[in-house]
Amino acid sequence: MIAERLTAFVHALRANGVRVGPSETVDAAAVVEVLGLAHRERLREGLAAALLRGERQRAVFDATFDLYFPLRVGAPATPTAEVTELRDRLAAALTAGDQAAMAAVAAEAVQALGRYGNSPASDGYSASQTLDRLRPQILLARVLAALRADRATAPDFTERLQADEIRRRIQAFRDMVGTEARRRIAELRGTDRIARRAVAPTVDRIDFLYAGRDQLAELRRAVRPLSRKLATRLAARRRRASHGEIDLRRTLRRSLSTGGVPLRPAYRHRRPQRPELVLLCDVSGSVAGFADFTMLLVQALRAEFSRVRVFAFVNRMAEVTELISPALGESAQRILTEAPVMGLHGNSDYGTALGEFADRWLDAVGPRTSVLILGDARTNRRDPNLPALRLIAARARRVFWLNPEPPSLWDGGDSAATRYGSVVPMYPCRNARQLGALIERLLPV
Amino acid sequence: MATGFFTSVDEVAARLAEAGYLASTAVATTVFLADRLGKPLLVEGPAGVGKTELAKAVAAVADARLVRLQCYEGVDEARALYEWNHAKQLLRITAGRDETWDQARTDIFSEEFLLPRPLLTAIRGSEPTVLLIDETDKADVEVEGLLLEVLSDFQVTVPELGTITAERRPFVVLTSNATRELSEALRRRCLFLHLDFPDAELEQRIVRLRVPGLDAALAESLVSVVGALRALELRKHPSVAETVDWARTLLALGADTLDDAVVRATLGVLLKHQEDIGHATEKLALA
Numbered sequence: 001m002i003a004e005r006l007t008a009f010v011h012a013l014r015a016n017g018v019r020v021g022p023s024e025t026v027d028a029a030a031v032v033e034v035l036g037l038a039h040r041e042r043l044r045e046g047l048a049a050a051l052l053r054g055e056r057q058r059a060v061f062d063a064t065f066d067l068y069f070p071l072r073v074g075a076p077a078t079p080t081a082e083v084t085e086l087r088d089r090l091a092a093a094l095t096a097g098d099q100a101a102m103a104a105v106a107a108e109a110v111q112a113l114g115r116y117g118n119s120p121a122s123d124g125y126s127a128s129q130t131l132d133r134l135r136p137q138i139l140l141a142r143v144l145a146a147l148r149a150d151r152a153t154a155p156d157f158t159e160r161l162q163a164d165e166i167r168r169r170i171q172a173f174r175d176m177v178g179t180e181a182r183r184r185i186a187e188l189r190g191t192d193r194i195a196r197r198a199v200a201p202t203v204d205r206i207d208f209l210y211a212g213r214d215q216l217a218e219l220r221r222a223v224r225p226l227s228r229k230l231a232t233r234l235a236a237r238r239r240r241a242s243h244g245e246i247d248l249r250r251t252l253r254r255s256l257s258t259g260g261v262p263l264r265p266a267y268r269h270r271r272p273q274r275p276e277l278v279l280l281c282d283v284s285g286s287v288a289g290f291a292d293f294t295m296l297l298v299q300a301l302r303a304e305f306s307r308v309r310v311f312a313f314v315n316r317m318a319e320v321t322e323l324i325s326p327a328l329g330e331s332a333q334r335i336l337t338e339a340p341v342m343g344l345h346g347n348s349d350y351g352t353a354l355g356e357f358a359d360r361w362l363d364a365v366g367p368r369t370s371v372l373i374l375g376d377a378r379t380n381r382r383d384p385n386l387p388a389l390r391l392i393a394a395r396a397r398r399v400f401w402l403n404p405e406p407p408s409l410w411d412g413g414d415s416a417a418t419r420y421g422s423v424v425p426m427y428p429c430r431n432a433r434q435l436g437a438l439i440e441r442l443l444p445v
Numbered sequence: 446m447a448t449g450f451f452t453s454v455d456e457v458a459a460r461l462a463e464a465g466y467l468a469s470t471a472v473a474t475t476v477f478l479a480d481r482l483g484k485p486l487l488v489e490g491p492a493g494v495g496k497t498e499l500a501k502a503v504a505a506v507a508d509a510r511l512v513r514l515q516c517y518e519g520v521d522e523a524r525a526l527y528e529w530n531h532a533k534q535l536l537r538i539t540a541g542r543d544e545t546w547d548q549a550r551t552d553i554f555s556e557e558f559l560l561p562r563p564l565l566t567a568i569r570g571s572e573p574t575v576l577l578i579d580e581t582d583k584a585d586v587e588v589e590g591l592l593l594e595v596l597s598d599f600q601v602t603v604p605e606l607g608t609i610t611a612e613r614r615p616f617v618v619l620t621s622n623a624t625r626e627l628s629e630a631l632r633r634r635c636l637f638l639h640l641d642f643p644d645a646e647l648e649q650r651i652v653r654l655r656v657p658g659l660d661a662a663l664a665e666s667l668v669s670v671v672g673a674l675r676a677l678e679l680r681k682h683p684s685v686a687e688t689v690d691w692a693r694t695l696l697a698l699g700a701d702t703l704d705d706a707v708v709r710a711t712l713g714v715l716l717k718h719q720e721d722i723g724h725a726t727e728k729l730a731l732a
Contacts, residue, residue: 023633027482034481035454035474042454045471046478049636053629055489058639160730161673168676221678225623232625 002032008192009068010051016064017205018057024050040069066179067186071103083113083133091139094169095146102169106176109134114181124188127174127181134177136170205431208290208404216289219432220296226436227300233440234304274306275397276368280357282375283335284314284348290404291374294435298372299324301439309364314342315349317356350377350416351385358388365392370442371399373424377410377417384416389423400442401426402435448573448616450480450507466495466502467643467651475638476503485596485617487581487632490640492622493684499640500577500618509573509616514563516584522591526601528560554605564595567615574615581631582621589631592619596634643685645672651685656692666703667692670729674715677728683715690714 010025027050035046044065052061086109093101114130117123143166148159206215250266258264279298281291295310302308312320318339335341343352365371371392377384393399401420403410407428410417417426427442429435451457457480458473468476476499479486488496504511514525534553541549561569567576578592595601599611619635621627643651648668653659668688675682683691691714700707709726716722 019629021633027484027636030482031478034478039454041470042474045474048471049475049478049638052637052639053632054637055623055639055641161669164673164676165669224680228624229626 005068006032012064012192016060018060020051067183067191070183086134090136091142094139094143094166097169102173103176106173106180110177110180110184125181125184127178130177131174136173140166205433207430211289219293222432223296223300226432227297230436230440231301231304275370276307277305278364278369278371279310280373281312282348283312283341287376287404294374295324311357312339312341313353314346315352316341316343317353347380348378349382350379351383354388355385358391362395365395367397369396371396373401376403376405377420378414379416381414384419386419386423389420393424399424402429402438404430406430448480448483448614450616451477460506461502464502464505465654466498467647467654469643469647475636479636480616483614485619485635486638487619487635488638488640489621489623491684493686494640494642495685496620496640497579500575503616504575507573509575511575511577512563512567513577513579516578516580518583520584520588524562525564525588525591526562527565527603528562530558530560534558565601568599568601568609568611571612576615576617578619580622581619582623582625582627589628593630642675645669648685648688652688652692655689656696658696659692660701663701674725677725679721679724680718687715
């Protein structure tokens with residue numbers, strides 16, 4: 001029984017992109033044996049220790065764990081139907097920061113407010129419907145007032161932090177409602193099916209093109225760890241590459257001190273020359289999330305290059321190197337408002353933009369420069385201007401095109417991907433994981 | 446198989462607390478499992494959350510000796526496993542001039558001339574041992590290969606002496622700051638524990654344990670400020686060690702409540718980058 005549950009759980013994790021081998025499953029079984037099933041949180045931590053290999057997988061793990069090892073089965077014992085009463089209890093739980101009480105309210109709210117449909121085939125529980133009806137966000141002022149009334153002493157410094165703290169608690173409550181709704185649907189439809197669909201992917205697998213606002217924010221937070229990792233790898237590659245060939249002249253001279261026997265060979269070390277990087281980003285609406293993330297990543301990696309210049313375009317090219325900073329929020333948004341990247345219309349036009357770059361900034365590209373072009377190559381049926389791209393490619397050391405669309409879409413509609421791809425190598429780059437791998441592999445040492 | 450330091454999760458938590466290490470559910474459970482299943486424990490997490498401290502605390506409560514291998518770029522077999530004492534071998538050969546080569550050879554490759562390094566030391570002893578492999582991510586990939594043999598079979602092969610197997614398994618803790626992705630093979634041999642910043646309640650307990658003179662209300666306030674700082678986008682978030690430092694600073698300054706002036710004056714204890722301090726000053730609306 002428990003073995004079946006465990007293997008089903010492991011399968012669900014695999015389906016969501018967590019690599020779990022048989023040996024880990026055996027470890028997990030040993031964990032269950034040692035810990036028993038009495039404490040749910042201990043079991044959660046124990047299984048996480050045995051099955052996970054990185055913190056990024058944790059969110060997926062937790063969501064799946066809640067489905068396969070639910071806190072309770074069926075509907076809550078004492079369902080409350082009244083919205084106002086639920087709200088009162090939620091306010092009290094938020095004020096006290098009582099996680100268990102919040103979870104109880106979440107369960108009852110999903111039961112009372114989240115149900116939709118009436119035939120057995122189409123009914124279910126919706127988290128967004130529950131939250132729409134309950135509207136936990138309106139409780140903020142009330143909870144703050146309650147906290148203020150509680151405090152006997154004069155207001156002190158931490159009071160200004162309370163609003164943020166309560167907002168975090170409300171967000172935690174929203175997540176609880178989501179978990180509960182998924183659990184209830186899983187009871188109706190079967191756990192395995194829900195586990196495959198309802199669990200959000202890990203950050204580095206979020207598709208750039210379909211990422212929502214929260215996911216983009218999460219991606220931005222992932223920039224620094226990713227850049228640090230890439231920097232270490234690039235540095236290691238550079239170190240290995242600098243193990244040069246034997247320098248014959250110096251080896252012979254050295255051998256004179258050991259009676260002509262070349263005991264200590266001398267190597268010719270290559271002078272480390274950091275490459276230059278030029279980034280050309282399409283920042284139009286469709287691919288802005290991708291451009292935003294890549295610009296931040298490259299900016300974070302700038303110590304690895306002797307020079308990084310970033311250009312952005314929709315249909316006009318503009319240099320935006322100075323505008324990019326992780327502290328300043330969404331770079332793509334700032335670029336659109338502050339840099340002349342748009343001409344008379346707002347549609348992207350690769351041909352004109354590339355032509356303008358070739359006219360005005362061609363001296364930014366030299367024999368040590370790698371050029372990365374980011375965009376979906378959708379030129380709105382205008383002239384793709386291949387000669388301009390050839391001109392850039394001829395001057396640069398290497399040119400790569402990173403396309404956030406999957407190759408199957410490259411030739412549909414107004415995409416000039418194949419034509420551009422015939423001039424410079426084009427790679428699909430759909431999520432942070434692929435981007436990291438491409439940067440590591442493509443950039444010269 | 447098991448190292449046998451503990452008998453239950455509750456015991457782990459209680460005994461670690463006695464040694465001055467307050468463990469969360471995750472930490473207590475994972476330490477117990479590592480002890481029970483006899484698997485190495487890989488602890489990952491940001492700097493200053495108490496990864497190394499955990500290993501020291503386990504060694505203290507289990508009354509075990511702590512053997513520490515500090516990894517760094519370029520650490521190699523000779524530094525991690527064992528080395529022959531060449532100088533001593535040369536002296537031995539020069540001292541025994543009249544003997545045959547065979548006699549000399551069997552003699553100079555004996556225990557007496559072996560310099561055990563941390564990994565071998567941890568395996569050889571018969572007393573309880575905690576082996577701490579610190580900052581594993583700093584070591585080169587080759588060293589990971591070396592660790593694989595030691596950590597899966599708890600044995601070391603010295604060609605001249607044969608294979609040395611552990612009489613008693615050490616409790617192994619590997620720490621990593623995740624500057625480099627450790628290899629999949631190494632991860633698979635370990636239990637994984639991500640040690641993150643503690644929640645507010647636990648952090649208050651830690652601060653009050655470490656800084657005994659601190660007022661409870663002040664501890665609550667300062668932990669909530671640190672929590673707010675960690676929610677900001679900063680280059681480096683304040684760690685537990687920095688929270689404790691800050692508590693000590695406030696105690697030394699004699700501050701009994703937090704106000705703008707005190708926080709602004711002491712923000713440097715928590716944040717180590719000028720741009721972070723600027724950012725935080727703005728976000729906390731410090732006048």
